[in-house]
Amino acid sequence: MNTVRIKNIELGSGSPKIAVPLVAKDSDGLSAALAALEGLSFDLVEFRVDFLTQAADAAYVLAQTQKVRAALPDTPLLFTFRRAAEGGACPCDDAYYFELVARAIDSGLIDVIDIELFAGDEAVKAAVAAAKAQGVAALLCNHDFDKTPPKAEIVGRLNKMAALGADICKIAVMPQTPEDVLTLLAATQEARQTATQPIVTMSMGKLGVISRLAGQTFGSAMTFGAAAQASAPGQIGANDLRKILDVLA
Numbered sequence: 001m002n003t004v005r006i007k008n009i010e011l012g013s014g015s016p017k018i019a020v021p022l023v024a025k026d027s028d029g030l031s032a033a034l035a036a037l038e039g040l041s042f043d044l045v046e047f048r049v050d051f052l053t054q055a056a057d058a059a060y061v062l063a064q065t066q067k068v069r070a071a072l073p074d075t076p077l078l079f080t081f082r083r084a085a086e087g088g089a090c091p092c093d094d095a096y097y098f099e100l101v102a103r104a105i106d107s108g109l110i111d112v113i114d115i116e117l118f119a120g121d122e123a124v125k126a127a128v129a130a131a132k133a134q135g136v137a138a139l140l141c142n143h144d145f146d147k148t149p150p151k152a153e154i155v156g157r158l159n160k161m162a163a164l165g166a167d168i169c170k171i172a173v174m175p176q177t178p179e180d181v182l183t184l185l186a187a188t189q190e191a192r193q194t195a196t197q198p199i200v201t202m203s204m205g206k207l208g209v210i211s212r213l214a215g216q217t218f219g220s221a222m223t224f225g226a227a228a229q230a231s232a233p234g235q236i237g238a239n240d241l242r243k244i245l246d247v248l249a
Contacts, residue, residue, distance in 0.1 A: 002196050004137055004167050006076040006111050009043050011168065012198035015249045016215035016223045017043035019078060020238050022068060023051045030064055034071045036227050041242040044076035044112075046224070048089075049100075055081065055090035058100050062107055069109045078139065079104045080114035086143040098123050105131050112168070117142040117161055128165040139200075140166035148173040148180035148203065154187035162197055168221070170200035175207045184211055185218045192219030209236065213244050 003012035011017055020042040024030035037045070047068050054060040061081075069077060081100055082088030092100075097119065105113055105127070115127050117140050124140070131138040140161035149157075154171060161169035169191075175181045184203040188211075191199055198221035203211040212223045212235070223245075225238030 002198075004198055006044065006137055007074065009076055012221045014216075015245050016221055018225045018238055018241055018245070019044045019046045019222055020225055020227045021046045021048050021235070022227070023048050024064075025051060025053045027064060027067065030067060033227065034068065037072075040225075040227055040238045042225065042227075042238050044078055044222075045072060046078040046080050046114075047110075048080050048082065050080070050082045050088040050090040052090075056092060056096065058096075058103055061100060062103060062109070065104065065107065065109050076111045077109070078112040078114060079110040082114075082143075083116055083119070086116055086118075087145050094119060094123065098127060101127050102130060105134050105136050108134075110136060112137040112139050114139050114141055115166075116140075117157060117164070121164065124164055132165070132167075137167040138165065139168040139170055140164060141170040141172075141200075143171070144173045145204070146174055148175050148183050151183050151187040151190065154184065154201075155191050158187075158191045158195070158199055158201075162195065166197055168198050168200060169195070170222075172202045172204055173208075174205060175203045178207065181208050181211060184208070185214065188218045188220055195219075198222070212236070212241070213248065216245070216248060 003010045024033045049061045084091040113131050128138040142157050158169045181203045188201040200222040201220045225241035226235040
């Protein structure tokens with residue numbers, strides 16, 4: 001499996017890298033969220049722009065992204081607008097989604113762009129190509145907040161991400177039983193055998209917490225730890241996460 005260099009980290013090498021989601025409703029909330037990062041151990045920040053109350057205003061979103069970049073000039077920055085169809089906080093049409101993705105890529109402010117796998121193959125390919133042209137890593141992703149698909153389906157989705165040109169392939173699923181967690185881990189282990197990109201997988205909720213800790217064993221290159229506010233079910237505190245990963249390393 002190849003690694004991806006993002007500023008000062010190498011994704012796909014060593015212990016899973018810790019991403020901390022930055023979640024805020026407005027500029028004042030963003031200032032507080034940035035302050036809450038003080039003293040936390042993490043490797044990169046995911047700015048979840050869909051949580052902004054003005055997320056439908058691209059100029060406002062980019063102004064807040066500039067604020068994050070200024071506060072964290074040397075920290076790898078992942079820009080994520082999660083569509084409502086996959087659990088995001090701001091409904092939007094495809095045209096706005098890809099407009100915002102394109103503007104974020106062209107802004108020079110970010111290091112990684114989140115692009116949703118099922119947003120349309122041709123539009124996804126174009127976004128991936130645009131990211132590569134600007135030196136921005138393309139993270140293709142898929143989220144299922146209702147269930148855990150069969151192992152073959154999970155592996156198939158990760159493979160499709162790779163076929164569409166992803167630099168990083170990510171999938172998150174919701175378990176209903178302990179067997180679902182095992183399905184996700186087995187799919188991760190299988191996918192890593194042939195993956196040429198780092199893969200990121202997780203089983204959400206309390207039931208799936210173990211999947212956020214076992215990346216080095218099964219092949220997931222990144223995990224998400226909460227700061228002031230979690231962005232998905234099952235995230236644990238970043239510092240607690242670091243301690244556990246250090247023990248497992």
